Amino acid sequence: MTRKTDKQLGMHRAITRRDFVQGSSLAVLGAVTSGAISVTTTAAENTASALSTDGYYPPTKTGMRGSHNGAYEVAHALARQGARFDNPIETEEEFDLVVVGAGISGLAAAHYYQERFGKDARILLLDNHDDFGGHAKRNEFHQGGSMVLSLGGTHNLEWWQFSDTVKGFMDAFGVDVKAMRKNMDFTYGHDAPNSPAMWFDEDTYGVNRLVSNLDLNEQLTPEVIDQIPISEAGRESLKAFYGRRDNLLSELSESETDALLSSISYPDFLRQYGGLTEDAVQLFDKKVHGSWGIEMRALSANDALWEENPGLHLLGKDWSYEGRDYPAALWPDGNASLVRLMVAGLLPHVAPNVTPDNVALAKFNYGALDEPEQPVRLRLNATVVNAENTETGASVTYAEGGLLKRVATKHAVLACYHSVIPHLCPSLSEQQKDALKYQVKIPLILTNVLIRNTNALDKLGVDGIDCPGRLHARLFLFKGINNGGYEHDADDSGPVSLVFWGSVSPPDNAIDLKSQLRASRQKLLDLSFEDFEREVRTVLNDLLGPEGFDVNEDILAITVNRWPHGYAYEYMDLWDPDWAEGEAPHEIARQPFGAIAIANSDAGASAYTHVAIDEAYRAISELPNQTAAVAKG
Numbered sequence: 001m002t003r004k005t006d007k008q009l010g011m012h013r014a015i016t017r018r019d020f021v022q023g024s025s026l027a028v029l030g031a032v033t034s035g036a037i038s039v040t041t042t043a044a045e046n047t048a049s050a051l052s053t054d055g056y057y058p059p060t061k062t063g064m065r066g067s068h069n070g071a072y073e074v075a076h077a078l079a080r081q082g083a084r085f086d087n088p089i090e091t092e093e094e095f096d097l098v099v100v101g102a103g104i105s106g107l108a109a110a111h112y113y114q115e116r117f118g119k120d121a122r123i124l125l126l127d128n129h130d131d132f133g134g135h136a137k138r139n140e141f142h143q144g145g146s147m148v149l150s151l152g153g154t155h156n157l158e159w160w161q162f163s164d165t166v167k168g169f170m171d172a173f174g175v176d177v178k179a180m181r182k183n184m185d186f187t188y189g190h191d192a193p194n195s196p197a198m199w200f201d202e203d204t205y206g207v208n209r210l211v212s213n214l215d216l217n218e219q220l221t222p223e224v225i226d227q228i229p230i231s232e233a234g235r236e237s238l239k240a241f242y243g244r245r246d247n248l249l250s251e252l253s254e255s256e257t258d259a260l261l262s263s264i265s266y267p268d269f270l271r272q273y274g275g276l277t278e279d280a281v282q283l284f285d286k287k288v289h290g291s292w293g294i295e296m297r298a299l300s301a302n303d304a305l306w307e308e309n310p311g312l313h314l315l316g317k318d319w320s321y322e323g324r325d326y327p328a329a330l331w332p333d334g335n336a337s338l339v340r341l342m343v344a345g346l347l348p349h350v351a352p353n354v355t356p357d358n359v360a361l362a363k364f365n366y367g368a369l370d371e372p373e374q375p376v377r378l379r380l381n382a383t384v385v386n387a388e389n390t391e392t393g394a395s396v397t398y399a400e401g402g403l404l405k406r407v408a409t410k411h412a413v414l415a416c417y418h419s420v421i422p423h424l425c426p427s428l429s430e431q432q433k434d435a436l437k438y439q440v441k442i443p444l445i446l447t448n449v450l451i452r453n454t455n456a457l458d459k460l461g462v463d464g465i466d467c468p469g470r471l472h473a474r475l476f477l478f479k480g481i482n483n484g485g486y487e488h489d490a491d492d493s494g495p496v497s498l499v500f501w502g503s504v505s506p507p508d509n510a511i512d513l514k515s516q517l518r519a520s521r522q523k524l525l526d527l528s529f530e531d532f533e534r535e536v537r538t539v540l541n542d543l544l545g546p547e548g549f550d551v552n553e554d555i556l557a558i559t560v561n562r563w564p565h566g567y568a569y570e571y572m573d574l575w576d577p578d579w580a581e582g583e584a585p586h587e588i589a590r591q592p593f594g595a596i597a598i599a600n601s602d603a604g605a606s607a608y609t610h611v612a613i614d615e616a617y618r619a620i621s622e623l624p625n626q627t628a629a630v631a632k633g
C-alpha cells in the first residue's frame with residue numbers, strides 16, 4: 001500500500017482555515033495579581049470566512065470549533081492544575097441573576113427567570129466559548145456560493161419525549177415540531193439507492209472496499225456478507241448469526257434473561273451467544289460512536305438490543321429495526337436555531353423580529369450582546385472560576401481577556417458542566433462535590449466537510465456510510481432540511497456538508513467506562529486540526545477518488561466540532577447501580593445551595609435538549625423567593 005503524501009492529499013490547499021487567525025489560546029500559568037491573569041499564547045486554529053472579517057460572527061468560523069482553542073484552558077488550569085484565581089477586579093456590576101453557561105439550559109434558565117421575576121430582571125449570562133449555544137453550535141458556510149448550514153452539535157428534537165414543561169416552552173417560542181417534520185426530507189443518509197453502505201479501508205482491512213446495502217442492524221444476506229473483507233471464518237460466523245432463529249435463552253425466565261443481558265457486554269453477547277469470531281465482533285466496535293459516543297464494549301447486551309442492534313432474533317423474537325425512520329425534527333443548523341430563538345427573545349435588540357419561520361436566516365448582531373443599558377446581557381469568552389454565596393446573594397468571578405473580574409448578583413444558576421462545579425464552589429459539601437464529579441461527560445466529534453458537489457457520491461449511489469476502521473465511524477450528507485426560512489433540497493447536487501460523525505476510541509487498557517471516557521477525551525484534545533484534516537482527506541481520497549473526487553479541488557472548507565465534554569453521562573447497566581429515588585448522583589448533585597441553583601442536562605443525567613430545558617425550569621423554581629430588583633449594573 002502506498003500512502004498519499006500530505007501534498008497529494010491537498011494539505012497545502014488554502015481552504016479558509018488558513019485565511020485568518022483569531023482567538024489565541026490562553027494557557028494559564030499560575031496565580032493572579034490585581035485582576036490580571038498571567039498567560040502564554042499558543043497557536044490558534046480557528047479561522048473566519050470572508051463574511052466575518054468585518055464583524056464578530058463566529059458561526060462562519062471554520063477550522064477547530066466546538067470546544068475551540070482559547071475556550072477551555074482557564075477551566076483546565078483551575079480543575080487540573082489547581083491554579084488560583086485571587087484578587088479579581090470588583091466590577092461593581094450587580095445583577096438579579098448571573099447564569100454560568102449560555103447553552104440551551106442556561107438560556108432557558110434566563111427565560112424562566114424572566115417568567116418568574118419579570119422582564120425587567122437584570123440578567124448576565126457568561127460563557128467560555130466565543131459563541132452562544134453550548135453544544136447547539138451553528139456551522140455556517142459560504143465558500144461554495146450560497147449559504148450552507150450544518151450541525152455543530154445537538155440537532156434532533158426528540159419531541160415524543162417532551163415533558164409538559166418542554167411542550168409549553170416550545171409553544172412560548174412558536175416552535176411546531178410537527179410542522180418542522182413536514183419540511184424535512186432527511187434520513188441520516190439512508191435515502192440513496194445503495195445506502196446504507198459500509199466502507200472498509202485499506203489501512204484497517206487491507207483493501208479499500210465499499211459494500212452497498214450493508215447495515216449491520218438489518219437482516220444480512222450471505223451475498224452481502226461475502227463482500228465483507230474479514231476472514232473466511234468471520235464471514236461464516238456472520239452468516240450463521242444472521243441466519244439463526246432459535247431462542248438461545250429459552251431455559252431462562254424473563255427476569256433471568258434480563259439479568260444476564262444486563263450483566264454482559266454486547267460484544268461478549270455476540271461472541272458467546274452469537275458465535276461471532278473476533279474480527280466479526282470488531283465490525284460492531286464503533287457502531288454507537290455517534291448515538292452513544294462510546295465503544296460497544298461499554299454497552300450491556302440489554303442496552304445494545306434496546307438500541308436495535310441485532311440479536312433479538314436469538315431470543316425468540318422477531319427481527320426488528322426501525323432506526324431508518326427516526327422521527328426527530330430538525331432545523332438546518334440543528335438546535336442552534338432554538339438557541340437563536342431564545343437569544344432573540346431575551347435580547348430582542350440583537351435580532352429583532354425573529355420567528356421560527358425566519359430564524360435560520362436571521363441576522364444576529366453579536367456586537368450588541370453585552371450592552372450595559374439592556375436588562376439581559378450575554379458575555380462570551382468569559383470563563384467562570386468561582387461562585388459563592390454572599391450576604392446579599394452571590395458573587396461570580398470570571399476570567400475574560402486575561403483579566404479576572406467579579407460581579408454581584410441576587411441569584412446565580414450554574415448551567416455549566418457538573419464536573420467543574422466543585423472547583424467553582426469549594427465550600428460545597430464533599431457529598432455534593434462527589435456527586436457532581438460522577439458526571440463524566442462523553443466526548444464526541446462532528447466534523448463538517450463542505451464538498452463542491454455530490455457527483456462522486458451520486459455515482460456510488462450512497463448518501464450515508466459506516467466506516468468501522470476510521471476515526472469518524474459514520475459519514476452522511478446533510479441536506480433536505482427546509483426549516484426556519486432556509487431551503488436545501490434533498491436532490492441538490494451542489495455544495496453540501498458531508499458530516500463526519502463519531503468519537504475517539506479509548507485504548508484497550510482503559511477498562512471501566514469512566515477511564516475510557518477520560519482516555520478518549522485526552523486523545524481528542526491531543527488531535528490537532530491537521531490530524532483531522534489529514535484523516536478527512538485520506539478517507540475522501542480513498543473512498544471517492546476513484547469516482548472522480550479530487551481532494552485538492554473539491555474540499556471547500558472543514559470545520560471540526562470537537563466536544564471533549566459532550567453528552568451528559570447516562571447511567572448504564574454495566575457501570576452503575578440502581579439507586580433509590582433521590583439518591584442517584586445527579587439528584588444529589590443538583591441540590592440548590594443558598595442563592596445558587598444548578599441546571600444543565602447533567603442535572604437530569606440525560607443528554608437531551610429537552611432535559612436541559614426541564615432542568616433549567618427546576619433550577620429557577622428552586623431559587624429563594626426574592627423579588628426586589630437589585631441596584632443597576
Ligand SMILES: Cc1cc2nc3c(=O)[nH]c(=O)nc-3n(C[C@H](O)[C@H](O)[C@H](O)COP(=O)(O)OP(=O)(O)OC[C@H]3O[C@@H](n4cnc5c(N)ncnc54)[C@H](O)[C@@H]3O)c2cc1C
Nearest residue numbers: 101103104105128134135153154155156384416601608609
Ligand atoms: C455532538 C453532540 C450532539 C448532540 N446531539 C443531540 C441531539 O441530537 N439531540 C439532543 O436532544 N441532544 C443532543 N446532544 C446533547 C446536548 O448536550 C443537549 O441537547 C444540550 O445541548 C445540552 O445543553 P446544556 O445547556 O445542558 O449544556 P451545554 O450545551 O454544554 O452548555 C453549557 C455551557 O456552559 C459552558 N461552561 C462550562 N463551564 C463553564 C465555565 N466555568 N464558565 C462559563 N461557561 C462554562 C460550556 O462551555 C457550555 O457552553 C448532543 C450533544 C453533542 C455534544
